[in-house]
Amino acid sequence: MKKVVEIVDVIDTAKVYAELSDANSGGICVFVGAVREFTNNEEVIALEFETYEAMALKEMSKIADEALAKWSLNKVLIRHAVGEKGVEEPVVIVGASSAHRDACFEACRFLIDTLKETVPIWKKEKFKNKSVWVSAHP
Amino acid sequence: MKKVVEIVDVIDTAKVYAELSDANSGGICVFVGAVREFTNNEEVIALEFETYEAMALKEMSKIADEALAKWSLNKVLIRHAVGEKGVEEPVVIVGASSAHRDACFEACRFLIDTLKETVPIWKKEKFKNKSVWVSAHP
């Protein structure tokens, strides 16, 4: 399977290497996004992720296809979590494998940057006394 | 432990996320180098890695320190395997975690690029009928 695109409840970071590994890949680049304890010096209790799943999977699939077209990649993976995530929990994992490292580094960066721009997933930051939808307002 | 620098017999890719994870890190970038089946269309049986360990650890430590000085990172990891490695086996893993993703991506790329330039580790490619020390000759 050249392309893995998933929305899950919990991300298992331990298995991603096996998923991206390939006899023709000299390099595998993986990015994990996780919950930080502080945003602008305010303590975050949790992040709550919501998605429009059918559309999110379509958009993630488009991003993976675009990466496969742009770079010489053997495998591509995009997996996002939904639900409430506490500090240090992984919320997204993207990765790519390729013969040489340039391609997988560039593709990995592209995957996460583009995901953040186009995939219909929304994040609410939960602080002690309030909750804020991230990026909603200027 | 902010910095992990190791030479090992076998790389366990599954544990690296836990090693780099951190309450202040929103991003973790990891690169894994693995054995490819073909080099210039010739089938590779295995790679054999040898090191001058005392010096390699010093150089790896310098690279980690340089990355910590250049970027705002929470954790840095450089781990290289030695001995004979078959196709798809990981031979090196480097990674960094940071509040925002720019730093960990740039640092991760720097770690692997610099490792390949300065760390005294040597790789022999074993083909069916010959063995070649990589990069030894012009």
Add this chain to the structure above:
Amino acid sequence: MNVLFFGITKDIVGSSEISFSNELQPTSVASLKKQLIESYPEFSKLNSLAVAVNSEYADDSVLLKGNEEIAIIPPVSGG
């Protein structure tokens, strides 16, 4: 015509789905947005407001028949 709401737009509307009766049904993405902003002025304060038709981004010129899956997409913030 049913319209799905997510993220902050769901909070503003107070529901994840609303129905337009036939006589009030907007006939394009542009008129759908206009109606929503009139009914929910908070929508005009958002960083962006996109519409998806059959789970694809649709620009203002796209016409609506009423049998599509229509969703309101506030600024995304995954990752």
Add this chain to the structure above:
Amino acid sequence: MNVLFFGITKDIVGSSEISFSNELQPTSVASLKKQLIESYPEFSKLNSLAVAVNSEYADDSVLLKGNEEIAIIPPVSGG
């Protein structure tokens, strides 16, 4: 003075370590390299030839007393 060899230089020399007797002992990194290339012409065909003194890269001007840990570093190829 003992000198360690790694990678292809170990193969060329046929040993991972050689000793220089006191009278032949090079007094600088430059003269060590010169002596090695004279004894093993194959060394001159390598992409590069570095020397480490006490496990740090040392340039040609570094002087050698004989009690250091000295190592020959052919082109590295880790990763």
